[in-house]
Amino acid sequence: MTHANAYLTAAMAGAALLLIGVSAHGAGHPAAPAAPMPAAVAPPPAFATCNACHSTAKGAANGVGPNLFGIVGAAAGKRPGYAYSPAMKGSSIRWAPAKLDAYLADPKAIVPGTKMMIPGIKDAAKRSEIISYLETLK
Ligand code: HEC
Numbered sequence: 678m679t680h681a682n683a684y685l686t687a688a689m690a691g692a693a694l695l696l697i698g699v700s701a702h703g704a705g706h707p708a709a710p711a712a713p714m715p716a717a718v719a720p721p722p723a724f725a726t727c728n729a730c731h732s733t734a735k736g737a738a739n740g741v742g743p744n745l746f747g748i749v750g751a752a753a754g755k756r757p758g759y760a761y762s763p764a765m766k767g768s769s770i771r772w773a774p775a776k777l778d779a780y781l782a783d784p785k786a787i788v789p790g791t792k793m794m795i796p797g798i799k800d801a802a803k804r805s806e807i808i809s810y811l812e813t814l815k
Pocket of ligand 1: 729730
């Protein structure tokens with residue numbers, strides 16, 4: 678190896694180190710992954726019928742029926758400021774998903790005397806979509 682070659686080798690090694698340094702600097706601050714925004718989930722089409730009587734936003738006013746925010750797992754007949762039927766008020770139901778499913782299929786079979794006057798949702802897939810949606814309201 679001549680002196681000239683040794684100098685070149687050293688110079689190239691230095692350039693390579695400089696390049697590593699530059700790229701390490703460039704990659705040293707990756708953008709933080711964007712935090713998922715807590716966005717409201719869109720209701721399924723089957724919920725349109727419920728919307729006519731029920732609000733879903735937290736703290737929204739009761740309609741013909743009570744507000745449904747946080748209803749899954751909650752005790753029946755306890756929404757503040759809503760005048761329930763004595764049947765619902767005294768039902769001591771807890772709205773677990775299976776109980777909601779039965780109620781939505783045939784309201785007056787589960788709460789005889791309820792004032793929720795709908796014939797019931799006969800399609801199990803639609804009830805399941807509605808309940809999955811209700812579970813997001815928390
Ligand atoms: C015509 C109006 C009307 C429609 C449509 C309606 N509801 Fe209701 N809902 C009511 C009323 C009124 C009550 C109160 C029942 C009572 O006090 O007996 C109620 C009560 C409820 C309750 C019990 C709430 C609690 O605080 O215990 C749930 C759950 C519920 N409705 C879900 C639904 C869902 C889901 C749909 C759509 C499939 C729906 N409702 C459609 C009027 C309606």
